Amino acid sequence: xxxxxxxxxxxxxxxxxxxxxxxxxxxxxxxxxxxxxxxxxxxxxxxxxxxxxxxxxxxxxxxxxxxxxxxxxxxxxxxxxxxxxxxxxxxxxxxxxxxxxxxxxxxxxxxxxxxxxxxxxxxxxxxxxxxxxxxxxxxxxxxxxxxxxxxxxxxxxxxxxxxxxxxxxxxxxxxxxxxxxxxxxxxxxxxxxxxxxxxxxxxxxxxxxxxxxxxxxxxxxxxxxxxxx
Amino acid sequence: xxxxxxxxxxxxxxxxxxxxxxxxxxxxxxxxxxxxxxxxxxxxxxxxxxxxxxxxxxxxxxxxxxxxxxxxxxxxxxxxxxxxxxxxxxxxxxxxxxxxxxxxxxxxxxxxxxxxxxxxxxxxxxxxxxxxxxxxxxxxxxxxxxxxxxxxxxxxxxxxxxxxxxxxxxxxxxxxxxxxxxxxxxxxxxxxxxxxxxxxxxxxxxxxxxxxxxxxxxxxxxxxxxxxxxxxxxxxxxxxxxxxxxxxxxxxxxxxxxxxxxxxxxxxxxxxxxxxxxxxxxxxxxxxxxxxxxxxxxxxxxxxxxxx
Numbered sequence: 001x002x003x004x005x006x007x008x009x010x011x012x013x014x015x016x017x018x019x020x021x022x023x024x025x026x027x028x029x030x031x032x033x034x035x036x037x038x039x040x041x042x043x044x045x046x047x048x049x050x051x052x053x054x055x056x057x058x059x060x061x062x063x064x065x066x067x068x069x070x071x072x073x074x075x076x077x078x079x080x081x082x083x084x085x086x087x088x089x090x091x092x093x094x095x096x097x098x099x100x101x102x103x104x105x106x107x108x109x110x111x112x113x114x115x116x117x118x119x120x121x122x123x124x125x126x127x128x129x130x131x132x133x134x135x136x137x138x139x140x141x142x143x144x145x146x147x148x149x150x151x152x153x154x155x156x157x158x159x160x161x162x163x164x165x166x167x168x169x170x171x172x173x174x175x176x177x178x179x180x181x182x183x184x185x186x187x188x189x190x191x192x193x194x195x196x197x198x199x200x201x202x203x204x205x206x207x208x209x210x211x212x213x214x215x216x217x218x219x220x221x222x223x224x225x226x227x228x229x
Numbered sequence: 230x231x232x233x234x235x236x237x238x239x240x241x242x243x244x245x246x247x248x249x250x251x252x253x254x255x256x257x258x259x260x261x262x263x264x265x266x267x268x269x270x271x272x273x274x275x276x277x278x279x280x281x282x283x284x285x286x287x288x289x290x291x292x293x294x295x296x297x298x299x300x301x302x303x304x305x306x307x308x309x310x311x312x313x314x315x316x317x318x319x320x321x322x323x324x325x326x327x328x329x330x331x332x333x334x335x336x337x338x339x340x341x342x343x344x345x346x347x348x349x350x351x352x353x354x355x356x357x358x359x360x361x362x363x364x365x366x367x368x369x370x371x372x373x374x375x376x377x378x379x380x381x382x383x384x385x386x387x388x389x390x391x392x393x394x395x396x397x398x399x400x401x402x403x404x405x406x407x408x409x410x411x412x413x414x415x416x417x418x419x420x421x422x423x424x425x426x427x428x429x430x431x432x433x434x435x436x437x438x439x440x441x442x443x444x445x446x447x448x449x450x451x452x453x454x455x456x457x458x459x460x461x462x463x464x465x466x467x468x469x470x471x472x473x474x475x476x477x478x479x480x481x482x483x484x485x486x487x488x489x490x491x492x493x494x495x496x497x498x499x500x501x502x503x504x505x506x507x508x509x510x511x512x513x514x515x516x517x518x519x520x521x522x523x524x525x526x527x528x529x530x531x532x533x534x535x536x537x
Contacts, residue, residue: 049427071431074429075430079429082428086424086425088426099414099426099429100430102415102430103431147429147430
């Protein structure tokens with residue numbers, strides 16, 4: 001579905017990602033684990049075209065993405081839920097979701113998005129900035145889904161969200177994958193969440209992928225070593 | 230300063246000066262709308278905004294001459310044609326400028342200040358070369374002349390009423406476009422978070438270009454309205470640009486209601502005070518009041534309250 005090969009990303013002269021190779025299969029949920037500063041967010045941003053790619057390629061179903069602008073990548077089927085959620089805080093919940101419709105070309109918010117997140121229907125006239133953290137996270141996912149993506153990127157979705165809701169989010173993500181048949185890449189520091197949601201767990205360390213295990217053979221202890229400081 | 234007038238006189242003075250202020254208010258609102266849209270979205274302070282307005286005024290003048298020479302029978306309706314032409318002329322020039330100049334400077338906000346100021350000088354000289362240094366006046370059609378007598382001492386000019394209705398219509402239209410249309414939603418998303426707007430699939434560069442065009446186009450309409458209250462010369466636009474910035478900052482950027490409220494208060498203060506003291510003293514007092522209020526409310530009159 002999405003193939004990253006030999007991806008190098010740099011801020012000016014300092015290279016942060018040193019040649020990543022990741023292939024994501026259709027309908028697969030991949031978790032990328034790693035401590036702060038190991039390159040998770042940089043990877044997400046470069047996949048989205050927010051940070052330029054230095055060399056290497058990112059392709060989706062054979063189409064090269066690495067030279068495209070953000071909005072063109074969205075049109076090709078990539079969607080992004082950033083760290084910190086970044087919803088449009090002075091726009092209403094409904095308007096926030098509708099910004100995603102530009103890419104899909106639809107006029108109205110599809111009903112299944114509200115089915116997934118009933119709380120958003122309840123609050124659709126509220127300003128996005130006045131929602132709680134968990135609700136904002138749901139809104140950011142809903143906005144991403146409105147673009148009808150094939151691959152959904154989530155950057156640390158559990159950050160700043162209470163534990164009971166984290167469990168629910170894992171369930172929601174799996175439900176999204178099952179009903180819409182899309183692939184999900186999620187970067188994460190919370191191991192329990194990653195083990196809960198992912199089919200495959202990758203570990204990124206100093207800009208390189210150092211582990212790549214299918215869920216059923218994951219050695220949680222080994223991975224948590226990479227996460228502890 | 231009020232001592233020399235009777236209560237009745239004062240009432241009439243306030244009403245008539247207030248009305249004169251309303252025409253000024255209309256021009257301010259139209260100018261500030263465009264400026265606020267552009268500043269809100271791109272963070273570009275368009276120093277050439279006054280020149281875009283004057284382009285609209287010159288287009289109106291040319292249209293009026295054209296109708297006088299070739300279509301005298303339709304002269305009474307020329308103003309509507311002129312407004313539309315002014316909108317498109319200024320809007321097209323705005324889009325060209327955005328494409329050729331501004332978009333290369335988005336990451337350098339101070340440079341846009343300098344670049345648009347240079348652009349304003351270029352445009353002024355261009356007007357001087359093309360239309361001549363002398364100010365030109367537009368002949369108004371018959372139905373816009375004269376005034377409506379309200380009481381013995383109060384008269385309101387008809388063109389003033391017309392300009393105000395026009396401003397009202399345009400403000401409503403802009404509000405509709407910004408808050409109800411799909412395109413307006415895209416603009417507001419870009420204003421809030423440019424990077425994220427791109428990441429949900431909005432072509433931010435195209436939105437920028439059209440927004441700049443729209444802002445300049447509205448300035449063009451302001452120019453049309455301006456021909457009724459002043460004569461058009463190459464440098465007429467400069468007189469308005471500072472006041473318009475004041476309106477935008479005072480109202481709170483990105484707030485339509487704030488822009489209108491601040492345009493209203495500034496133009497009314499200015500206009501009423503001008504009757505009782507010299508124009509520059511009136512300006513000094515207005516500025517002092519604005520500075521004082523902005524020290525207490527740096528975010529402007531109206532700013533949205535949301536969690537950051």
